[in-house]
Amino acid sequence: MESRTPRQWPYTPSNSPVALPKESVFFCTSDVIALQFPSHNTDGVLGGESLQAYCSKFTSDAGTVDELLAAHEAPPMSERRPFLLLGELANPYRLQDIGIGPLPIYTIRLSGLCRTYADAFDNREVKPGVLHITLARTAGWWEQSHLALATIDQMKQMVTWLDQGRRGSWKPVKPAEGMLHFETQPLMPPTPENISWNGNVESVEIQAPEFTGPEIDLKQVMVAIHANYGCYDNRGRLSRCAHIGQRDFHENVFRRGSSKKWADILDIC
Numbered sequence: 001m002e003s004r005t006p007r008q009w010p011y012t013p014s015n016s017p018v019a020l021p022k023e024s025v026f027f028c029t030s031d032v033i034a035l036q037f038p039s040h041n042t043d044g045v046l047g048g049e050s051l052q053a054y055c056s057k058f059t060s061d062a063g064t065v066d067e068l069l070a071a072h073e074a075p076p077m078s079e080r081r082p083f084l085l086l087g088e089l090a091n092p093y094r095l096q097d098i099g100i101g102p103l104p105i106y107t108i109r110l111s112g113l114c115r116t117y118a119d120a121f122d123n124r125e126v127k128p129g130v131l132h133i134t135l136a137r138t139a140g141w142w143e144q145s146h147l148a149l150a151t152i153d154q155m156k157q158m159v160t161w162l163d164q165g166r167r168g169s170w171k172p173v174k175p176a177e178g179m180l181h182f183e184t185q186p187l188m189p190p191t192p193e194n195i196s197w198n199g200n201v202e203s204v205e206i207q208a209p210e211f212t213g214p215e216i217d218l219k220q221v222m223v224a225i226h227a228n229y230g231c232y233d234n235r236g237r238l239s240r241c242a243h244i245g246q247r248d249f250h251e252n253v254f255r256r257g258s259s260k261k262w263a264d265i266l267d268i269c
Contacts (some may be wrong), residue, residue: 001140004032013140019101020090020146021105024058025052026068028102032092033060035104037213038183044246047217052077053213055104055149065104074102076199080149082216084108084180086115087133087156087241088242090146099156108216109187109209113178113266114138115145115241119233122164131246132162132170134226136179136238136265138229140204143189143242147180147216159224171262174269175218182213189242195225199216202237219269230262238265 006029024035038057041127046054056066069076084240088094090105117131148154151154155172162170190204232239239253 004092005030006032006092020106021092021260024106025092026060026062026099026103026104027067027092028068028072028074028104029096033062035060035065035106037182038238040212045215047220051216051220052080052081052149054104057233058104058106069104070177072102073187074252075151076150079151080104081155081166082157082221083148083150083158084135084221085146085148086135086223089162089224090148098157100157104149104155105147106147107183108145109142109181109183109211109213110145111135111142111179111181112139113175114141116167116231116238117241117246119229119231120169120226121188124164131232131249132226133241134231134262135223136231136260137267138195138202138204138238138240140189140206140208142204142208143185143240144183144187151230155222162224162254169226169228170224172222172224173266174220174222176267176269178218180216180221181211182216184212189240192243197237225262225266225268227262229259230265231259231260233258 026033026035035058037052042054058062058065060068062068066077076082085105095103113135115133116136118134120131122130157170159170190206194206195202198206234253239249244253
């Protein structure tokens with residue numbers, strides 16, 4: 001990836017949440033720097049200091065993540081915790097709007113969890129509005145997403161931005177189901193034809209690809225979920241971001257069903 005400034009990332013509300021990084025990056029106000037995985041994978045499940053140490057070893061043409069944080073006078077890795085970025089929160093253009101400050105972002109794989117549209121509009125920039133992304137279970141599912149190593153203040157900034165002044169509409173939680181792994185290779189999710197539906201539960205019936213990176217301790221990871229209405233219910237089924245874009249969702253799916261409550265689509269610690 002060529003180095004780009006945050007404002008060079010394509011973004012329009014109608015095609016959110018596309019234009020996300022395809023690889024791990026270091027975000028700052030002046031640049032988005034591509035990161036390379038460490039030369040050797042580590043064994044075991046990463047959490048706490050071991051996760052911080054592994055994330056520090058990612059390198060770039062401008063130095064390691066530790067060196068980049070120091071060069072931008074940002075809080076060190078020891079003050080950062082894992083925070084899942086779903087949808088726009090992984091878009092450098094949007095992070096610039098939020099004023100989030102230097103942030104290392106890593107490509108990861110969700111297993112047993114999927115990204116789906118929250119059942120509420122954000123009409124701050126466009127009408128009818130943008131639907132942000134929340135998290136839901138799907139047995140056997142996999143897809144690529146992003147994980148930031150963020151400070152507590154940065155996590156609060158992102159949740160506050162999602163809330164739009166309505167405190168509590170988005171809730172930071174720790175998922176109690178699914179798995180997370182670092183993902184070093186491009187990853188295609190299951191197709192709609194790969195998902196079975198028994199009238200009550202959806203599940204993926206095909207074998208998942210081999211993992212390419214170490215596992216991340218899910219018990220230590222935070223994510224913002226939509227806690228007012230949860231996600232959209234398309235006749236009992238989920239509208240996954242991997243299968244349907246924002247514009248198509250707006251025009252052909254939204255408001256033709258009901259909503260799933262967040263507590264019914266995701267178990268939390």
